[in-house]
Amino acid sequence: MATPMHSKEPAPVFNTEISEEMQDDNEKWVLDSSVDNKGNVPLRASTGAWKAALFIIAIEFGERLSFFGISTNLMMYLTKVLHEELKTAAKTVNYWSGVTTMLPLLGGFIADAYLGRFSTILFSVFIYTAGLGLLILSQLAPALKPCTDIDGPCHGSLRLHKIVFFVALYLISIGTGGHRPSLESFGADQFDDDHPHEKMKKMSYFNWWNFGLCSGLMLGVTVIVYIEDNISFWVSYVVLSVIMGIALSIFLLGRPFYRYRVPQGSTLTPIMRVFAAAVRKRHLPYPANTQELYEVSNSFSEKRRLSHTNQFRFLDKAAIIEHTNNEKHMNPWRLATVTQVEELKLIINIIPIWLATIPFGISIAQSSTFFLKQCAVMDRRLTSSFEIPPASVFSLGAIGMIVCVTMYDRILVPFFRRLTGNQRGISVLQRIGVGIAMVVIAMVIAAIVEAKRLSIAHEDQSKVVPMSVFWLVPQFVILGFGDGFSLVGLQEYFYDQVPDSMRSLGIAFYLSVIGAANFLSSLLITVVDYVTRRGGGTSWFAKDLNKSRLDKFFWLLAAMDAVNVVIYILVARRHSYKSVQSRVGIANSSDGDGDDEDELSPSRV
Structure with a gap:
């Protein structure tokens, strides 16, 4: 039987406080990677x-x-x-x-x-x-x-x-x-x-x-x-x-x-990297769990992350982490994040609408x-x-x-x-x-x-x-x-x-x-x-x-x-x-x- 010391009750309270703090910051500041006229994080009330x-x-x-x-x-x-x-x-x-x-x-x-x-x-x-x-x-x-x-x-x-x-x-x-x-x-x-x-x-x-x-x-x-x-x-x-x-x-x-x-910088380079990484790792098996695909941690300063989708699954291989200590496998031309893969999928996805x-x-x-x-x-x-x-x-x-x-x-x-x-x-x-x-x-x-x-x-x-x-x-x-x-x-x-x-x-x-x-x-x-x-x-x-x-x-x-x-x-x-x-x-x-x-x-x- 768990004692109060091992109880997980306090965790949700802590996360709620963090969430409220994040919400307050989001009301005061614009945290979408944009800047104001002076290069600073924009104030929501006076910009945009x-x-x-x-x-x-x-x-x-x-x-x-x-x-x-x-x-x-x-x-x-x-x-x-x-x-x-x-x-x-x-x-x-x-x-x-x-x-x-x-x-x-x-x-x-x-x-x-x-x-x-x-x-x-x-x-x-x-x-x-x-x-x-x-x-x-x-x-x-x-x-x-x-x-x-x-x-x-x-x-x-x-x-x-x-x-x-x-x-x-x-x-x-x-x-x-x-x-x-x-x-x-x-x-x-x-x-x-x-x-x-x-x-x-x-x-x-x-x-x-x-x-x-x-x-x-x-x-x-x-x-x-x-x-x-x-x-x-x-x-x-x-x-x-x-x-x-x-x-x-x-x-x-x-x-x-x-x-x-x-x-x-060039918006085409990440797309080319995903293609290159997917081709290089085309022989690797798909992971049993998509949570194993590579993604960086999210924060206010980073771009928005995209959720994984099941379309164009071949491209997912670009985000497979190779089990090796060799640093070359962390090269962006060999390993892409899930968000980068999904961004390429977005481009492919709009082509039929464009044509139609x-x-x-x-x-x-x-x-x-x-x-x-x-x-x-x-x-x-x-x-x-x-x-x-x-x-x-x-x-x-x-x-x-x-x-x-x-x-x-x-x-x-x-x-x-x-x-x-x-x-x-x-x-x-x-x-x-x-x-x-x-x-x-x-x-x-x-x-x-x-x-x-x-x-x-x-x-x-x-x-x-x-x-x-x-x-x-x-x-x-x-x-x-x-x-x-x-x-x-x-x-x-x-x-x-x-x-x-x-x-x-x-x-x-x-x-x-x-x-x-x-x-x-x-x-x-x-x-x-x-x-x-x-x-x-x-x-x-x-x-x-x-x-x-x-x-x-x-x-x-x-x-x-x-x-x-x-x-x-x-x-x-x-x-x-x-x-x-x-x-x-x-x-x-x-x-x-x-x-x-x-x-x-x-x-x-």
């Missing part, structure tokens, strides 16, 4: 959360206003000023958009590994501003100004103007490539995942981030595009440069409130190309003296997205939270799936409306079809709703589901969905054009839009999207989320899906 995020959203507002003020009218500029054919202009826009949304992979890597997110943002804004300056030069320098006679032959400065113009555009692409992944992840970094209240606020962050984004987009495609169409392009570029300067000043004012993440959202991105790409060309040949008169610029109709999608994210955050999340008991309302992959399904509806409507437009065009035979541009409202708005579900969901998913050290790269993965989709959209246009012209047939993408068959192309996209919905559901049902061990020992957390979430019936590990 919305007091910092609002400054970050402000510069995103300015950058998106600038970007969409240029990009949305690009299709019109290429066809009317640079005299490119419809299919050529569409492919040019898709290539540029593709590069712009693929470069964040490089920018995100540099931010995570070397420069840090804040420094990357500053460098990127300077490059972006240089691109705007070159655009101004291309419109004002006499030797670089484009031809103004649209109907007649264009000689002289057109070739040189094209060179300078596209150099400026791709400087903006480079600036965007560093700016977007760094800024969005920097904003999300202001919310501590290990603090319950801040984690709840973070669930709204991506919604309000996109609210700011769409607000900038709306002003870009209305006010800026109006200036481009009715005053001059150089005036619009000057305005955009001033706006970027103001946005940068606001961003710098927030420096005392920000939480910063110190770059930890590509068709969605291809359909989204049409809103800035063929949808806008439809606007250009339809009746855009609001009054007898005012006509809506074609690119301004793009704002309908932004309105749809603003309405969607507002309703989602303020109405749908509270409703589904009560209904399901899940903090997120519906899971992040369910949210993405709803948006993908909406895109199917949008493309069906687009096909029907285009068929109607073509029937009127064949009867009327006029260049501008006597059909109101407001017939395009449903396809733009529904596409905007789809963006509000899928694009916001993708941002949150890729930020949460990558390793903590790769979160700028995670946002870049989301952007690369759109980038890859733009390249594939160009490829699809090329293939469809070749197939439809073969044997003397008429291309679906004729120079005259009234002789094209965009309705058939939209039906093709709708069919592709419908098949993709089925594929996406199958992929999402097999998905497993990141399982995190909380630093403060309160509870385990699972990033991206809440605590008790059932994600389209995913397998849980």
Whole structure:
């Protein structure tokens, strides 16, 4: 019989005291490896959360206003000023958009590994501003100004103007490539995942981030595009440069409130080490108990530990401890921690979701190309003296997205939270799936409306079809709703589901969905054009839009999207989320899906 001296009663009391002390520290300090403006552990009360995020959203507002003020009218500029054919202009826009949304992979890597997110943002804004300056030069320098006679032959400065113009555009692409992944992840970094209240606020962050984004987009495609169409392009570029300067000043004012993440070196090296260690120990048997796998002790100063999962078990061999006293077997190229192994599994795990959202991105790409060309040949008169610029109709999608994210955050999340008991309302992959399904509806409507437009065009035979541009409202708005579900969901998913050290790269993965989709959209246009012209047939993408068959192309996209919905559901049902061990020992957390979430019936590990 045990005596009181040997009793284990005092141990729980001691652990409770430690836990309370840890909780108090977690309330006062931010213990997620971030630092404040002076390099110290941040005070929770004076840094981060919305007091910092609002400054970050402000510069995103300015950058998106600038970007969409240029990009949305690009299709019109290429066809009317640079005299490119419809299919050529569409492919040019898709290539540029593709590069712009693929470069964040490089920018995100540099931010995570070397420069840090804040420094990357500053460098990127300077490059972006240089691109705007070159655009101004291309419109004002006499030797670089484009031809103004649209109907007649264009000689002289057109070739040189094209060179300078596209150099400026791709400087903006480079600036965007560093700016977007760094800024969005920097904003999300202001919310501590290990603090319950801040984690709840973070669930709204991506919604309000996109609210700011769409607000900038709306002003870009209305006010800026109006200036481009009715005053001059150089005036619009000057305005955009001033706006970027103001946005940068606001961003710098927030420096005392920000939480910063110190770059930890190449994020690819740990991944390569896990592969190397797993291959070297491929012949070792799996341990009978996964607790025997190697892991370092957790502490406040270390990154969050990940729980072991049973998927991709071959990689677990990297964490097997070899029974030897030889120190070379403790080499990081021979032995990895469970957390490092699980981080590699996370990267592998997101690939199917990335692939399954590509068709969605291809359909989204049409809103800035063929949808806008439809606007250009339809009746855009609001009054007898005012006509809506074609690119301004793009704002309908932004309105749809603003309405969607507002309703989602303020109405749908509270409703589904009560209904399901899940903090997120519906899971992040369910949210993405709803948006993908909406895109199917949008493309069906687009096909029907285009068929109607073509029937009127064949009867009327006029260049501008006597059909109101407001017939395009449903396809733009529904596409905007789809963006509000899928694009916001993708941002949150890729930020949460990558390793903590790769979160700028995670946002870049989301952007690369759109980038890859733009390249594939160009490829699809090329293939469809070749197939439809073969044997003397008429291309679906004729120079005259009234002789094209965009309705058939939209039906093709709708069919592709419908098949993709089925594929996406199958992929999402097999998905497993990141399982995190909380630093403060309160509870385990699972990033991206809440605590008790059932994600389209995913397998849980």
